[in-house]
């Protein structure tokens with residue numbers, strides 16, 4: 001082989017290696033709603049920050065609209081390492097990390113300020129430390145929002161109006177125990193099945209935050225929306241340990257900082273949807289009940305609180321309600 005040929009071969013090998021070295025690691029991120037929704041907004045900010053601050057060594061492939069399955073299935077995939085990232089409600093998370101369940105108690109949080117303060121404070125941050133021993137990395141609390149009831153039958157002002165309604169719930173025992181005290185017939189179901197179940201009348205209603213009701217177009221299959229705000233629905237940005245354990249300390253910092261920015265953006269989108277989305281849902285034909293009897297709902301819930309105090313400790317519940 002002539003010298004020129006050898007030099008050309010070496011050069012093309014070097015260029016090939018450089019090109020190979022520059023290939024970004026593609027992270028699969030899943031969430032239940034559309035790319036334009038609160039989950040999509042938070043996930044996009046996370047991915048853009050990671051991409052930018054790792055000089056494009058990482059990038060994301062988004063799987064919106066439950067393309068990778070229900071939230072429970074996706075948590076299992078995170079544990080197995082077949083999925084890299086998940087932006088999920090706490091709905092099924094307590095089945096994997098029991099310490100999460102306390103934040104799913106209905107009427108635990110007064111408002112968004114209270115909920116966000118608890119999640120960002122020592123109580124919420126301590127819960128995040130319980131994930132690694134279960135094969136999951138929790139990067140940050142994001143947000144789904146306060147949940148409201150929709151149904152195809154009637155306006156709900158007080159629990160007796162909800163009584164007898166077959167309502168889809170998340171696969172979450174804390175919620176189901178509470179909702180039974182309202183007289184609701186809870187029907188746990190994975191979210192990807194919900195639109196069809198509402199359309200076919202398999203269930204009368206469901207409960208979800210405004211950003212979900214909007215982005216999932218539930219106005220097409222539900223007439224009545226009651227602003228019950230009966231439970232805060234926190235969310236989490238989860239990462240597979242398979243990815244985390246390979247990151248340098250500097251990259252771990254980039255991922256953690258990016259998750260904080262994602263949380264801010266996701267919460268802002270929840271605020272925007274709460275402020276503008278209800279009017280939109282009315283335009284889309286929903287009948288909105290704004291004057292819900294919160295006192296009657298809290299009163300109905302009292303027997304469930306006896307169970308919650310036994311399971312989680314009255315002191316621990318008080319520590320959360322005492323946060324100002």
Ligand code: PAF
Nearest residue numbers: 032088089170191208212
């Ligand atoms: O109702 C649920 O299952 C959740 O709120 C949802 C829509 C999957 C978002 O996390």
